[in-house]
Amino acid sequence: MAISAERIVGSELVDIAAKVEAGERLSREDGLRLYATPNLTAVGWLANQVRERWHGPKTYFVRNQHINYTNICNKFCKFCSFYAKKGGPDPYEMSLDEVRRRLEWHKDVPITEVHMVGGINPRLPYSYYMDLVRTVKDVRPGVHVKAFTAVEIVEIARVGKVSFEQALADLIEAGLDSLPGGGIEVLSDRVHSELFGKKLNGEEWKAVARAAAKLGLKQYATMLYGHIETDEERVDHLIQLRELQDETGHFLTFTPLSFHPEGTELEHIKPLTGDVDLRNIAVSRLMLDNFAHIKSFWIMNTAPVTQAALWYGADDADGLVHEYEITYKDGEWGNKRQALTYDNMVYMIEDVGRVPIERDSLYHEIVREQPVTPKRTLIPLAQA
Numbered sequence: 001m002a003i004s005a006e007r008i009v010g011s012e013l014v015d016i017a018a019k020v021e022a023g024e025r026l027s028r029e030d031g032l033r034l035y036a037t038p039n040l041t042a043v044g045w046l047a048n049q050v051r052e053r054w055h056g057p058k059t060y061f062v063r064n065q066h067i068n069y070t071n072i073c074n075k076f077c078k079f080c081s082f083y084a085k086k087g088g089p090d091p092y093e094m095s096l097d098e099v100r101r102r103l104e105w106h107k108d109v110p111i112t113e114v115h116m117v118g119g120i121n122p123r124l125p126y127s128y129y130m131d132l133v134r135t136v137k138d139v140r141p142g143v144h145v146k147a148f149t150a151v152e153i154v155e156i157a158r159v160g161k162v163s164f165e166q167a168l169a170d171l172i173e174a175g176l177d178s179l180p181g182g183g184i185e186v187l188s189d190r191v192h193s194e195l196f197g198k199k200l201n202g203e204e205w206k207a208v209a210r211a212a213a214k215l216g217l218k219q220y221a222t223m224l225y226g227h228i229e230t231d232e233e234r235v236d237h238l239i240q241l242r243e244l245q246d247e248t249g250h251f252l253t254f255t256p257l258s259f260h261p262e263g264t265e266l267e268h269i270k271p272l273t274g275d276v277d278l279r280n281i282a283v284s285r286l287m288l289d290n291f292a293h294i295k296s297f298w299i300m301n302t303a304p305v306t307q308a309a310l311w312y313g314a315d316d317a318d319g320l321v322h323e324y325e326i327t328y329k330d331g332e333w334g335n336k337r338q339a340l341t342y343d344n345m346v347y348m349i350e351d352v353g354r355v356p357i358e359r360d361s362l363y364h365e366i367v368r369e370q371p372v373t374p375k376r377t378l379i380p381l382a383q384a
């Protein structure tokens, strides 16, 4: 790579290319240059070197179901279109029977992960959260329960009048297996106070992460980009996560999340384009040298952008995702789809020359004698 680096990446990134080749950690300054350069293809090419060093052509996905158990929330984050408000979505909170019904509806799909998050709804008692986890394990024994961002953990502890360490321990006893990312969006005091000041701050988010790691829980990490954050704040976010991962080693995957202004208080912000998505995937891959996996969340950045992302640093295409209500409801905003069939997922990955690997939530490969194709319609990728 050293001989051809200048030809491939351009002279302004040659020193970063040398570091990438040597497996050296990139600095804050390097991160800023990767955001600033107009040479996005070079950034993607470099990220792909790292991606292929970790995983070769393998691209992981999971058969999962999402349950967003309530949209009632008292945090009023300005970037959020999910919570119930005047002129927005109607309020709901799911009974345990409703959760059971939704799980049973997808019983023909061999789902290995149930992902549950919701709004901060002060009406729900402590026991509800434990029962929620138990209900999932009851309907789907053996499934991995990935649930509750750090904001929810703090709220669950508050209603239970216990420490968040105790709340985590009780949830683990009920069957919780890991924590999703989310809850902090960008680790920046400025963005926190301007957009989501009622939620926990960066240090509190880190304290929950450290407590989870101590109890042996794995966790995922994210960054919501494309609202008011600067490149400096993005790079600082990545570096803070990298330092935390050095300390705990408990993060499985990093997912950059593409901001959708529709239906939020930030509707004046222009929706993101695919090049921004690809750059965030690529810079994340290059900066987070201690994260094994970078995920492209197709529901937020679309299936075609995810296909490109598999050559820009991403090795994970998330999952089949049944019933996701956070970004937009089924049928809203151009009829965006909320689920892919198994065949669609495999096609999406193979179509761009990558090798699809079904995984469980902890990245163990799942080999099935015969892939089970549930009876669902094949969705054209352009609609996804």
Ligand code: SF4
Binding pocket: 073, 074, 075, 076, 077, 080, 081, 082, 083, 118, 119, 120, 151, 196, 199
């Ligand atoms: Fe509530 Fe979460 Fe939306 Fe913030 S992002 S308003 S905490 S549901």
